[in-house]
Amino acid sequence: MEADLAEALTRNGDPVRALEVAEALVKAARATGRRSALSAGLRATGLAIPDKSFDEAFEEAIVIHQQLPTPFELARTLLCFGERLRRTKARVEARRQLRQALATFEMLGAEPWSARARAELAASGETLERSHSHSRLTPQERQVATIVASGATNREAAATLFVNAKTIEFHLGNIYRKLGVRSRTELANVFRR
Numbered sequence: 210m211e212a213d214l215a216e217a218l219t220r221n222g223d224p225v226r227a228l229e230v231a232e233a234l235v236k237a238a239r240a241t242g243r244r245s246a247l248s249a250g251l252r253a254t255g256l257a258i259p260d261k262s263f264d265e266a267f268e269e270a271i272v273i274h275q276q277l278p279t280p281f282e283l284a285r286t287l288l289c290f291g292e293r294l295r296r297t298k299a300r301v302e303a304r305r306q307l308r309q310a311l312a313t314f315e316m317l318g319a320e321p322w323s324a325r326a327r328a329e330l331a332a333s334g335e336t337l338e339r340s341h342s343h344s345r346l347t348p349q350e351r352q353v354a355t356i357v358a359s360g361a362t363n364r365e366a367a368a369t370l371f372v373n374a375k376t377i378e379f380h381l382g383n384i385y386r387k388l389g390v391r392s393r394t395e396l397a398n399v400f401r402r
Contacts, residue, residue, distance in 0.1 A: 210246075210249065211230050211231070211233070211234040211246075211249075211250070211253075212231065212234060212246075212249035212250055212252060212253045214227075214230055215227040215228075215230040215231040215234070215250075215253035215254075215256070215257060216252075216253050216256055216289070218230065218257070219253070219257045220256075224257045224259060227253065227256070227257035228257040228258060228259075230253070231250050231251075231253035231254040231256075231257050232250075232254060234246060234249070234250035234253065235247060235250035235251060235254060238250050244273050244276065244277060245277055245279060245282070247270075247273055248270045248273040248277070248279075248282065248286065249270075249282065251266045251267070251269050251270035251273070251286075252266070252267065252270045252285065252286040252289055252290075254266040255267040255270065255286075255289060255290060255293060256289050256292075256293060261297070263293055264290075264293075264294075267286060267289070267290040267293070270286045271283065271286055271287070271290070274286055280313050280316075280317065281313070281314075281317055281319065281322075283313065284309070284310045284313035284314050284317070284319075284322065284326075285310075285322070287306045287307070287309050287310035287313070288306070288307065288310040288314075288322070288325065288326050288329065290306045291303045291304070291305075291306035291307035291310060291326075291329055291330075291333075292307075292329055294306060295307075295329060295333045300333045300334060303329075303333050304330060304333050304335050307326055307329050307330045307333065307335075308330065310322075310326045311323060311326035311327060311330065314326055318345055318346075318347065320345055345387050345388075346384060346387060346388075349380060350380050350383055350384050350387070352370065353366060353370065353377055353380040353381065353384065354380075354381075354384045354388075354396060356369055356370070357377070357381065357384075357393060357396060358393070358396050358397045358399070359397075360397075363377040363378060363381070384396065
């Protein structure tokens with residue numbers, strides 16, 4: 210997509226070409242009414258634009274994202290906005306954007322993006338707690354893991370969550386794979402830490 214190309218150009222030191230690509234995307238998206246393309250183009254514009262008006266592009270992109278069912282794209286825009294703010298020494302505002310991006314990436318299980326947001330937050334001067342490995346779990350998996358780690362059997366966990374034991378087994382397989390554990394004891398140890 211053109212927005213990704215513009216972002217890559219910006220990050221590789223060619224903001225002039227990046228801005229050309231981003232502005233062309235914004236113009237085409239406005240003409241066709243494609244809001245997702247418009248928000249991505251505005252994000253790319255916010256990254257590439259050389260003056261202080263970058264915040265206007267990001268703010269417009271955020272408003273559009275909030276009207277669409279695309280939380281990942283919204284988080285990407287918040288991350289880029291936070292990066293740009295941090296580089297202009299607006300660290301307090303940068304942290305606000307970066308925290309929102311991090312929360313969304315963690316909720317979505319987008320670990321590489323979460324790591325990038327954590328790195329930006331750290332660069333802004335914010336002290337972060339060490340990330341827990343169980344933050345990679347979906348909310349349902351976290352719920353199952355917490356119940357099983359406390360010592361419940363599959364049948365007991367199923368009764369607690371009003372599901373059947375096969376559902377618990379399915380979730381446990383995913384949990385074990387994501388956390389790199391092989392037993393209930395190891396799972397309990399992960400949650401104890």
